[in-house]
Amino acid sequence: MxxxxxxxxxxxxxxxxxxxxxxxxxxxxxxxxxxxxxxxDGQSSAMPRYxxxxxxxxxxxxxxxxxxxxxxxxxxxxxxDHSTTRVGALLRPCEMRAFAEMARHVPLxxxxxLTISVDxxxxxxxxxxxxxxxRLRQQPxxxxxxxxxxxxxxxxxxxxxxRQGGVTPYRYRSACQVCRxxxxxxxxxxxxxxxxxxxxxxxxxxxDTPLTTSFHPEKLTDGIADQALITQHERITSKxxxxxxxxxxxxxxxxxxxxxxxxxALIHQLEGCGDCHKCLDACPICSIDRPERLSxxxxxxxxxxxxxxxxxxxxxxxxACPEHLPTSTIFAHIRQILQEEWENxxxxxxxxxxxxx
Numbered sequence: 602m603x604x605x606x607x608x609x610x611x612x613x614x615x616x617x618x619x620x621x622x623x624x625x626x627x628x629x630x631x632x633x634x635x636x637x638x639x640x641x642d643g644q645s646s647a648m649p650r651y652x653x654x655x656x657x658x659x660x661x662x663x664x665x666x667x668x669x670x671x672x673x674x675x676x677x678x679x680x681x682d683h684s685t686t687r688v689g690a691l692l693r694p695c696e697m698r699a700f701a702e703m704a705r706h707v708p709l710x711x712x713x714x715l716t717i718s719v720d721x722x723x724x725x726x727x728x729x730x731x732x733x734x735x736r737l738r739q740q741p742x743x744x745x746x747x748x749x750x751x752x753x754x755x756x757x758x759x760x761x762x763x764r765q766g767g768v769t770p771y772r773y774r775s776a777c778q779v780c781r782x783x784x785x786x787x788x789x790x791x792x793x794x795x796x797x798x799x800x801x802x803x804x805x806x807x808x809d810t811p812l813t814t815s816f817h818p819e820k821l822t823d824g825i826a827d828q829a830l831i832t833q834h835e836r837i838t839s840k841x842x843x844x845x846x847x848x849x850x851x852x853x854x855x856x857x858x859x860x861x862x863x864x865x866a867l868i869h870q871l872e873g874c875g876d877c878h879k880c881l882d883a884c885p886i887c888s889i890d891r892p893e894r895l896s897x898x899x900x901x902x903x904x905x906x907x908x909x910x911x912x913x914x915x916x917x918x919x920x921a922c923p924e925h926l927p928t929s930t931i932f933a934h935i936r937q938i939l940q941e942e943w944e945n946x947x948x949x950x951x952x953x954x955x956x957x958x
Contacts, residue, residue, distance in 0.1 A: 606804050606831050607822040615760060615799045616662060624658050625821055630715050630812050635689035636672055636679055637661045649675050663691060664756040668724040671915045673699035674885035680710055689715040697787050699885040699913035706890040715812045718788035720795045722759040723773040763794045766837045776916020776929040779849040784838040789813055796837030804834055852930050860934050867935055868900050880918035880928060886911045910939050
């Protein structure tokens with residue numbers, strides 16, 4: 602029963618429904634705190650925070666098209682600081698992928714961690730986000746307003762097009778344009794909006810894990826979802842993934858000779874960056890397994906390969922690069938090449954096939 606798709610009726614307020622549902626989950630799982638992304642210091646800032654008051658959930662907005670930090674990098678520290686309590690984490694799909702990869706590099710105590718992921722509608726560069734937000738706020742208000750005082754206008758705009766798979770994808774960050782999958786997967790609870798009339802309902806799945814055994818989805822939700830809605834969701838997510846793959850192929854063709862042809866060429870490019878480590882500093886994988894330079898000044902090839910095959914595609918490296926290198930595309934390109942050299946299956950240790958020959 603836990604593997605079924607369940608329905609959540611939103612009654613015209615998807616954000617309010619999501620906030621209320623997560624509040625219910627917090628209470629049902631008896632969490633002591635949760636890692637969420639909240640407003641940062643400025644209007645165009647979104648930063649992960651560990652909160653201990655359920656009332657703070659009234660300020661979360663996972664549909665906000667802005668991502669400045671991959672929250673997964675903060676989970677190991679959160680687990681260490683709260684080793685005797687139950688905690689939660691609300692993650693984007695690329696953050697969930699990053700956390701899954703991090704857990705394959707180092708042992709993490711996850712028995713008391715509840716993960717929640719929400720379909721991603723795409724994120725904008727910070728300057729683009731600010732410009733578009735100001736532009737929207739200068740427009741006359743719509744006749745039909747979504748009832749939520751803290752609702753982000755750009756999140757509102759994105760949600761209106763969730764049924765079609767989002768809006769203006771060419772304005773998204775490069776990483777979002779070539780994201781392998783914007784669908785929530787792998788978390789204890791996965792919430793879905795893509796392909797759906799979000800003002801009516803969203804879908805969710807609840808995995809069968811120790812922390813969810815006490816849940817009663819028939820009480821938390823509005824019942825088993827209609828198969829037509831599930832099919833629509835799956836069709837749109839497949840369509841988006843195909844579009845992103847074609848975008849990656851088109852970018853690869855356009856960059857041509859500028860793309861490294863193999864790992865060694867990429868290592869040479871990284872070494873050409875000198876002492877700049879901003880891409881490594883921003884990467885959640887590198888926060889627990891960082892490629893190091895050897896005594897001769899060259900990067901350890903195995904460490905770089907582990908980094909690349911574990912790449913979650915979040916684009917934090919490209920966002921941090923002072924030279925504005927297209928690292929999201931470069932890493933995705935190299936990762937395709939490495940699939941022939943490495944066995945990279947979820948839940949298994951990283952294995953270099955070439956080392957076995």
